[in-house]
Amino acid sequence: MRRKLVAGNWKMHGSLAENEALLAGVLAGMADVKAGVAVCVPYPYLAQVQSRLTGSAVAWGAQNLSQHAKGAFTGEVSASMLKDFGCAYVIVGHSERRALYGESDAVVADKFAAVQAAGLTPILCVGETLEEREGGTTEAVVARQLDAVIAQSGVASLAKAVLAYEPVWAIGTGKTASPEQAQAVHAFIRGKIRALDAGVAEGLVIQYGGSVKGSNAVELFSQADIDGGLIGGASLNAEDFLAICRAA
Numbered sequence: 001m002r003r004k005l006v007a008g009n010w011k012m013h014g015s016l017a018e019n020e021a022l023l024a025g026v027l028a029g030m031a032d033v034k035a036g037v038a039v040c041v042p043y044p045y046l047a048q049v050q051s052r053l054t055g056s057a058v059a060w061g062a063q064n065l066s067q068h069a070k071g072a073f074t075g076e077v078s079a080s081m082l083k084d085f086g087c088a089y090v091i092v093g094h095s096e097r098r099a100l101y102g103e104s105d106a107v108v109a110d111k112f113a114a115v116q117a118a119g120l121t122p123i124l125c126v127g128e129t130l131e132e133r134e135g136g137t138t139e140a141v142v143a144r145q146l147d148a149v150i151a152q153s154g155v156a157s158l159a160k161a162v163l164a165y166e167p168v169w170a171i172g173t174g175k176t177a178s179p180e181q182a183q184a185v186h187a188f189i190r191g192k193i194r195a196l197d198a199g200v201a202e203g204l205v206i207q208y209g210g211s212v213k214g215s216n217a218v219e220l221f222s223q224a225d226i227d228g229g230l231i232g233g234a235s236l237n238a239e240d241f242l243a244i245c246r247a248a
């Protein structure tokens with residue numbers, strides 16, 4: 001049995017005061033949560049979450065990183081810097097990074113490798129746009145995104161990674177993929193990896209992301225190949241986030 005993992009993606013939200021209230025609320029409700037839980041926060045708040053969450057059941061991470069180890073890359077943050085602040089996870093290839101910051105499959109593959117080189121766990125996001133879904137290319141797009149990482153790091157690298165299937169049309173839109181739609185893509189992903197390495201495929205945590213709420217989480221998470229979620233909007237409210245964590 002794979003353990004479910006629920007990760008919050010705060011995106012560019014929060015302040016020291018807001019985070020304090022949110023973290024206190026989440027910690028207060030963790031007693032009856034069985035799933036793994038993490039929050040991925042903006043860089044400036046890593047020190048705050050490290051001091052607040054050390055020793056708790058909630059892990060933390062970042063939402064991006066540089067693919068480079070060090071050097072003249074003004075404004076960038078390396079994997080070893082994230083490690084200094086106790087990050088367990090780093091999201092790579094989120095659709096907002098791909099769409100708004102031009103991150104190609106090759107850059108995402110480099111970032112994935114950089115996270116693993118520092119001994120941290122990447123949460124690799126894949127997913128199709130509405131146009132791609134309607135054009136019937138969902139599986140081809142997801143396969144291409146995965147293949148870039150597998151070509152660079154090898155299928156065995158997925159034993160130390162988390163995947164997140166996030167259909168772009170479901171992110172922040174209130175439109176969740178139906179449990180059947182999501183399960184179909186998750187099964188496709190696991191099947192694709194099973195063909196390369198059955199053991200890696202069975203152990204791989206594949207989260208679903210895109211408008212997950214307390215009200216749809218139970219049905220999504222009860223699908224055979226959905227192992228928890230990557231949660232945007234609902235991770236900014238302690239009660240909403242906890243409801244999703246309890247569903248996992």
Ligand code: PGA
Pocket residue numbers: 009166170171172173174209210211212230231232233234
């Ligand atoms: P959402 O975001 O839950 O607000 O749809 C998910 C994500 O982008 O990771």
